[in-house]
Amino acid sequence: MYKAKAERMEDKIKTFSQFGDAGHGGITRYSLSPEAHMARDEFVKRMKAIGAEIETDDLACIYATLPGTDPNAKRIIMQSHCDSVKNGGNYDGIYGVMTAMEVLEVVAENKIEHKHPLTAAIVTNEEGSLYPPAMMVSGIIANDYLPPELAKNFKYDDMMASKAMEEHEGSAKTFGEALAASKYKGDKANRLSPDKYCAMIEAHIEQGPILEDNGNEVGAVQCVLGMFNYSLIFKGFAAHAGTFPMNKRHDALYAASTALCYMHDEIDKLGHPELVYTTGEIYAHPCVHTVIPDEVEFSLDVRHEDPKVLEAVMDILKDMATKTWKGCTMELRENWKRDTVYWNKDLVRFVEESMEEAGLKWQKINSGAGHDAQFFSYMIPTTMIFIRSEKGLSHCEPEHSSVSDCTAGATAAVNAILKADAFFD
């Protein structure tokens, strides 16, 4: 049983928090930005210092590898991302990179013998904040292994053409141009692939309050929840706010609001406390204060491990679409859906055993958010480790995890990696 070092972890947290520091506790560090390159430089510097070999692929992913004793063994990899959302925090993404570094540092410092080469990696553009979509590069790398309905959203040429969402200092107009300008663009042959890699662990902050509420430091992630994303579209007709009597109106916003409240009531009646559903976007047309809206659309994101529960929510929506709402019709549009992705059972077991053996407060947990690991899991055995997020906050500047929890996650990781090293051929 090895332990990660709290002082070294704390030093990494402080150091990486400088790159893209927005001046009020968080960072803005878009992928391939000057700030992200500073973080990459720091990663390379520290990995070279422990003797890791550095490779880059054509998507500017960086792989730092400590060789193993078996020249024929495939690599075991820990990866995460160093880019953030706009005004994000100091943990989402970079924590996984710091943990991957810490694992290699513990191995190097203690000269731990290992059969497989061990790789710490930065995967480019997970957030997709400047160049959408999120999980872009894992979507490209794993493309041949993904189900077609996922793969089609991450075609190489389309991704290269992805336009910058805003002007950011030193930003190129497209992802392809940003990539061409990066000193970390390397060789396609270096991409993560099942030919060269046999297992992956990604560490991440929980981004929810479950570990905190249960008093646990770390979580052994079992799966990424299945989800679907639909739009609910209400159509009435527009008329003048001042001249059209109330009893003749077909107000699409009144319809949408009524349906949204009804939907909450009906879904809550299903009685699944782990079901989460979110109406994050709403758009009214024409969205003029003197015009009754003729069309309103809101998004619905629903997540649960059990497909039967998702099915039950779908039944509610389908039934809703047969009704009229304040004189308006309702349509359903599917945007996407994905099945629950279960992690590799052996790797999950190694993580659980490591947490238990290290005396950590831990629990089994599911991931409600998407992560690059999810796409890579179609290529190689994969799992994840979560650490406690204070108040469950993420994608915001107050996002925080304690040095102790960060170190606990790395301790779980290093021991799980060593178990995997012994297990895989």
Place this chain on the structure above:
Amino acid sequence: MYKAKAERMEDKIKTFSQFGDAGHGGITRYSLSPEAHMARDEFVKRMKAIGAEIETDDLACIYATLPGTDPNAKRIIMQSHCDSVKNGGNYDGIYGVMTAMEVLEVVAENKIEHKHPLTAAIVTNEEGSLYPPAMMVSGIIANDYLPPELAKNFKYDDMMASKAMEEHEGSAKTFGEALAASKYKGDKANRLSPDKYCAMIEAHIEQGPILEDNGNEVGAVQCVLGMFNYSLIFKGFAAHAGTFPMNKRHDALYAASTALCYMHDEIDKLGHPELVYTTGEIYAHPCVHTVIPDEVEFSLDVRHEDPKVLEAVMDILKDMATKTWKGCTMELRENWKRDTVYWNKDLVRFVEESMEEAGLKWQKINSGAGHDAQFFSYMIPTTMIFIRSEKGLSHCEPEHSSVSDCTAGATAAVNAILKADAFFD
């Protein structure tokens, strides 16, 4: 009792519908656009043909005047606008111009003796569709007479700086530049003023279904409804759609939807069938499908003749703002309000008598929409005539009024103008 001519009215409708014809039954004719200049040219041509004298003011308003028998008498004016909203119809605005023309044409054709000079006018930029705000030029001309809270929104220099909402063929960047480029920009001394004008009638389509529902051709407008416009703002906090349990959420969109439905219920309980209220705009922040909204704002436009009824609605809103909604706070922000504007009683009576004497199917009616007449009424005695709008539609291409109804409105107008001519000094 004189009658307007249906054939002449129909010819005008067909002719003016060409200027800005969008190819599917309606027009886009922004103020001071090439299309609007074609309509202005047609107006001038027809008014010169009956011997009217043409003047223009510094805001490009055009005044066509038939002299009266008393050289000292002030003018009586009918005015409206020839600009439209984007993809508007062939009646809103231009119908009032065509009626003003028809009145002068009936007077000229029948050589009707009249004491006061009679003026038909085009007022610039009523819609404010390209250069906001709406009712811009009447707001400038009547500025010294308006209540301060209205006047401040229409200051000359601010209006000149109003930027074009979009690129339109031949459009200038600001209203001031568009004005400078117009051949109809004239002399400030020619502006409508109480020194030169003693009464005004504006004819307009109803823009609502009340006349149609009651089987009436025309309406004698009594007032422009008092109104207020507020924003209702709900604040919760943002969290990740996939990771945050339902029972810990403070979802601003769920809050806003719940409050919107509650507000409908409470306002409807007041039991005022003529009260109209509209939630035309809604905005969610950050409006991302994977994030629980932390702030949602919707607009509320409320209109009724009786200030006590508006007060009762305000009481409901104030009470709502003391509550929490699904864990979110609610704030009220006043955007503007205006009192009910009653038309000149003598002019209203002349319109009613003219409708009755002409055997028209008519009723008293209120205006829920704003019109230039409303600002001018602070300067001179003013009223309005409404004609039936098919299905109550306006500001859209299917907007329609029959030739018969258009002619009926003009018949009411010419006789009311002649009664005013006899009445005023």
